[in-house]
Amino acid sequence: MQELIELYLESLRLEKGASENSVEAYERDLRRFLNNFSGRSIDSITSLDITDYLIKLQKSHLSASSIARNLSAIKGLFRYARKIKAIDKDEAAIIGGPKTFRPLPETLTIEQVFAILSQPDSKTDLGLRDKAFLEFLYGTGARISEALNCKRSDLMPEMALVRLFGKGRKERVVPMGKVAWQVLKEYLELSRPHLANQKSGDFIFLGNRGNPLKRMAGWRIVRKYCLLANIDKDISPHSFRHSFATHLLMGGADLVAVQELLGHADISTTEIYTHLDKDFVISEHREFHPRERWEQRPRIPRKR
Template sequence: MNPLVKEYSDYLRIEKRQSPNTIEAYCRDLSRFVRFFSDKDLFDLTTNDIRGFLLSLRDEELSPSSIARSLSSIKSFYRYLFQDKQLKINPAEILETPGRLRKLPNVLSISDVEKLLNCPDTGTVIGLRDQAMLEVLYATGMRVSELVSVKGNNLDMLAGCLRTMGKGSKERIVPIGMVARKVLEDYLLNSRPVLAKGHKVEELFLTRRAKPMTRQGFWKILKNYVKQCNIKTDVSPHTLRHAFATHLLDRGADLRSVQQMLGHSDISTTQIYTHVLDKRMLEVYDRFHPRGSGAF
């Protein structure tokens, strides 16, 4: 890794307390940037040089969101160098992140969610665990990285809530519905002790080997159930988070409450879910209104 990028990643980890996943994303973007200018000193780059790099990304047919993220990483990197007085002029300062059309997330219907949540075989310890993970993810809207990091003492079954650590090491409390609580109780009584095999493990969800569940492990489990249920929508661990938010808003929840439950620092991030509802509203209008496109 380039020494400056390494220095910056240490700054993100120690001073900014960014999550490992966020730091990895920044470093990945900056490594591509450094490779592009392998014959130049990063301190000598001009605004036009950086613009040229961004154009090269477009030529490589990277998506607008990927280019915007890359620019955001570069701006943050040079802001650090400037504030640390390693640079007299910040060449990335005047570059503006292009307004981007966010891709609307795939949203599972309530019936598809029901199929997915009921898919695990609850007659087995693995099925009990899998159903508990799926129910908690949908009940709380947590990120999968938060789900696999949940510890037993983060859970308050009596109050019906769970404490989780989100991006930037920000702690939040999220409610858990009655259905998810019952499934969790079943897992804690009849599955987790078997999976733990007498070992003391802090994490709530365990693998067959009495180790904490991983993001990759959960992703494989989810893909298997999606296939079993014959769900046609593209599904990722984040899809249940999207479904959580959209289904809440669809039933009248206010945007600010959903923002808090998701752990979004900026409400504009949450607002993408209102666009999903707007799109659905237009589809309903076109299909059923006498003067909609479905009438012709």
């Protein structure tokens, strides 16, 4: 089964275009699966065996979302094995996963976003880079991996468009606003040349040693300026993507348009932001509707 797992993971990279993070997660899950069924071939594993294995994961206090991911990896492995005729029957196909609660994403208000964007010191090379990075995240709704992998050749300033490569290397072209373009232009002209060296390639965002900016460095940038802006929320780079979508919908943008901008294959993924928008509407109603502000209503004496 070891060789089969390696072939499956390679197919995820080459055929499906899965990100390295996804492949690494699947590899960890399938190694655990392999160790549990050590010495057995895949065609000897039944649906009952897989169910017992999932129960074992649950008893080890693995979260429902982690169990769901494990099952997804197992199902993928069995589908691949069936495809290459390593098995006659897909025993994993009939197994349903655990119900997982999908929490609403942490978002920032427009005022909080503006407060964060005002924090970097644009007079320094790294400060201007940080400001450009934050403006890029909020201006495009890009995932952090999409922003970090973006190259100068992906920029189309004459049309104010940016090419992004999302999950599975799916390409989409998105607009970016004037303010973000201006900051990015200043960074590319004034700061990036001071950071760049032979290791930089064509990547837009660079570290202080000239390497392409890493994922954890992107997280540190976001957290740094959230703290400077005195924002006490569990904010990540993805929060800018959530805020981008929520603020567009609050402003009246069409849901399908937001789906395209985010690169969601399924509109149900985008619909989670309508829940956030509804929460905002409800809070506004409760704060400002005259009949909601009951404590301010005059007391009317009852007739006897």
